[in-house]
Amino acid sequence: KPLGLPGAHVVVTGGSSGIGKCIAIECYKQGAFITLVARNEDKLLQAKKEIEKHSINDKQVVLCISVDVSQDYNQVENVIKQAQEKLGPVDMLVNCAGTSVSGKFEDLEVSTFERLMSINYLGSVYPSRAVITTMKERRVGRIVFVSSQAGQLGLFGFTAYSASKFAIRGLAEALQMEVKPYNVYITVAYPPDTDTPGFAEENRTKPLETRLISETTSVCKPEQVAKQIVKDAIVVTMGLFRTIALFYLGSFDSIVRRCMMQREKSEIANKTA
Ligand SMILES: NC(=O)C1=CN([C@@H]2O[C@H](COP(=O)(O)OP(=O)(O)OC[C@H]3O[C@@H](n4cnc5c(N)ncnc54)[C@H](OP(=O)(O)O)[C@@H]3O)[C@@H](O)[C@H]2O)C=CC1
Numbered sequence: 001k002p003l004g005l006p007g008a009h010v011v012v013t014g015g016s017s018g019i020g021k022c023i024a025i026e027c028y029k030q031g032a033f034i035t036l037v038a039r040n041e042d043k044l045l046q047a048k049k050e051i052e053k054h055s056i057n058d059k060q061v062v063l064c065i066s067v068d069v070s071q072d073y074n075q076v077e078n079v080i081k082q083a084q085e086k087l088g089p090v091d092m093l094v095n096c097a098g099t100s101v102s103g104k105f106e107d108l109e110v111s112t113f114e115r116l117m118s119i120n121y122l123g124s125v126y127p128s129r130a131v132i133t134t135m136k137e138r139r140v141g142r143i144v145f146v147s148s149q150a151g152q153l154g155l156f157g158f159t160a161y162s163a164s165k166f167a168i169r170g171l172a173e174a175l176q177m178e179v180k181p182y183n184v185y186i187t188v189a190y191p192p193d194t195d196t197p198g199f200a201e202e203n204r205t206k207p208l209e210t211r212l213i214s215e216t217t218s219v220c221k222p223e224q225v226a227k228q229i230v231k232d233a234i235v236v237t238m239g240l241f242r243t244i245a246l247f248y249l250g251s252f253d254s255i256v257r258r259c260m261m262q263r264e265k266s267e268i269a270n271k272t273a
């Protein structure tokens with residue numbers, strides 16, 4: 001059943017710029033309440049003003065919270081608590097905070113591998129970990145992960161970036177198997193190059209090979225990418241290649257469901273005993 005965005009609480013990490021900001025606008029246009037999470041407070045306020053221009057009723061709210069999603073789990077958990085106190089339980093979380101650095105393997109600092117893994121991977125784990133329990137209890141929720149085309153294909157110059165985006169896929173697929181019986185749905189977006197401040201920054205240091213590979217496809221508009229991501233999150237459909245694994249996944253899902261029912265039964269038995 002599609003998630004209704006009117007009145008829903010949508011948290012967007014990386015919501016102050018680029019694709020994340022456009023996702024926030026898209027959800028706001030459909031009547032959602034928004035929490036924007038990013039580090040820089042000026043950019044957050046700027047984005048809030050821009051989003052508020054698209055309101056469709058006078059009850060809608062855009063809340064801004066400044067935090068680094070990649071550093072400390074307890075901080076991130078507190079931010080989610082604050083957001084829930086103001087705007088109610090999170091119906092949809094969009095993990096869009098992320099960054100990219102390109103360069104040949106031997107030219108990239110070792111610290112860059114650590115940083116990209118922290119921001120792109122752990123920065124998606126922490127907010128998701130902070131919302132999942134409530135989503136399972138309410139039997140309502142959507143979590144969106146933003147990977148990349150470079151998260152499906154390892155590409156020249158992206159040894160650090162691609163790995164951090166592949167990691168997201170592993171997390172998302174495993175998590176989906178856990179939460180499906182609770183009516184919580186996970187989607188992963190794999191966007192191509194998109195015209196954002198982050199993309200402009202990335203282009204300043206791109207190796208020639210990476211640039212030429214990138215130029216074989218055209219650059220998308222962030223509004224267009226955001227629209228697709230929101231649509232996929234609301235109406236969850238299955239990609240074609242997923243059907244191949246369908247048989248296996250179906251039988252794994254039934255194991256998970258059976259265990260859930262067994263566990264609930266024995267909990268009831270324990271209570272009445
Ligand atoms: N643009 C592209 O070509 C593509 C982008 N993507 C992915 O989409 C996502 C968004 O990209 P794009 O819109 O280009 O990025 P931008 O650089 O334009 O925006 C990034 C956003 O994330 C926030 N952010 C970055 N680091 C952190 C952090 N540690 N903690 C909290 N917030 C953070 C930024 O705010 P602040 O700096 O203030 O914290 C900003 O709001 C990224 O995950 C990117 O990898 C995927 C495919 C293609």
Ligand SMILES: CCCCCCCCCCCCCCCC(=O)[C@@H](N)CO
Nearest residue numbers: 100148149150152192193199202213214
């Ligand atoms: C199986 C289907 C995949 C088909 C793809 C062919 C792709 C070749 C070109 C890829 C360009 C690189 C994209 C990286 C975008 C990105 O994440 C950065 N721009 C972030 O800033």
